[in-house]
Amino acid sequence: GNSVTQMEGPVTLSEEAFLTINCTYTATGYPSLFWYVQYPGEGLQLLLKATKADDKGSNKGFEATYRKETTSFHLEKGSVQVSDSAVYFCALTLGNTDKLIFGTGTRLQVFP
Amino acid sequence: EPEVTQTPSHQVTQMGQEVILRCVPISNHLYFYWYRQILGQKVEFLVSFYNNEISEKSEIFDDQFSVERPDGSNFTLKIRSTKLEDSAMYFCASNLAGPRTGELFFGEGSRLTVL
Numbered sequence: 001g002n003s004v005t006q007m008e009g010p011v012t013l014s015e016e017a018f019l020t021i022n023c024t025y026t027a028t029g030y031p032s033l034f035w036y037v038q039y040p041g042e043g044l045q046l047l048l049k050a051t052k053a054d055d056k057g058s059n060k061g062f063e064a065t066y067r068k069e070t071t072s073f074h075l076e077k078g079s080v081q082v083s084d085s086a087v088y089f090c091a092l093t094l095g096n097t098d099k100l101i102f103g104t105g106t107r108l109q110v111f112p
Numbered sequence: 113e114p115e116v117t118q119t120p121s122h123q124v125t126q127m128g129q130e131v132i133l134r135c136v137p138i139s140n141h142l143y144f145y146w147y148r149q150i151l152g153q154k155v156e157f158l159v160s161f162y163n164n165e166i167s168e169k170s171e172i173f174d175d176q177f178s179v180e181r182p183d184g185s186n187f188t189l190k191i192r193s194t195k196l197e198d199s200a201m202y203f204c205a206s207n208l209a210g211p212r213t214g215e216l217f218f219g220e221g222s223r224l225t226v227l
Binding site for chain 1: 115116145147152153154155156157160167168170203205211212214215216217218219220221
């Protein structure tokens with residue numbers, strides 16, 4: 001079936017460190033891929049997306065590239081800030097369904 | 113900035129009781145959704161709703177669940193007879209352009225604890 005697998009958290013970093021959160025997927029067909037972020041006390045919000053292979057989504061210094069050959073969509077940021085502390089969810093959708101399929105989420109904690 | 117609001121933020125109930133979770137989607141949105149996350153597990157799709165009817169539901173969304181848009185602003189999820197395994201965070205979401213865009217606007221969630 002269709003699924004998303006994320007790295008276990010929490011990920012703990014110092015401010016200005018480089019961030020990678022791994023995400024791999026299994027899908028029949030050609031999914032669109034997403035990263036959502038949930039800040040403390042808030043709902044999930046879309047961070048970035050990519051709709052086809054080799055597309056790069058980017059927002060707020062975060063980037064992720066849709067890699068069909070490795071079925072991956074890893075989230076990266078060159079220099080994290082304390083304000084990036086949140087839970088990050090990788091997700092996919094396929095054209096024949098209404099639903100987003102999410103991973104379990106990865107908690108990021110950034111310390112000054 | 114418009115946002116999706118959910119009430120209650122936390123509800124504790126006894127097994128077998130009925131629960132209604134309420135959501136106020138963003139006012140001009142047309143598509144509405146419920147998702148849930150059992151502690152430590154993935155966020156799971158429950159149901160999508162458009163034009164006053166269910167457009168898709170998951171296998172989780174059995175006869176004990178129902179959704180309704182009773183007026184122009186609220187979107188509710190009812191669980192008729194709660195079970196222990198219904199304990200989860202329930203997220204409401206909405207969007208304007210439909211599910212294919214993947215850009216959903218989520219509320220903060222309602223935590224349901226069934227004892």
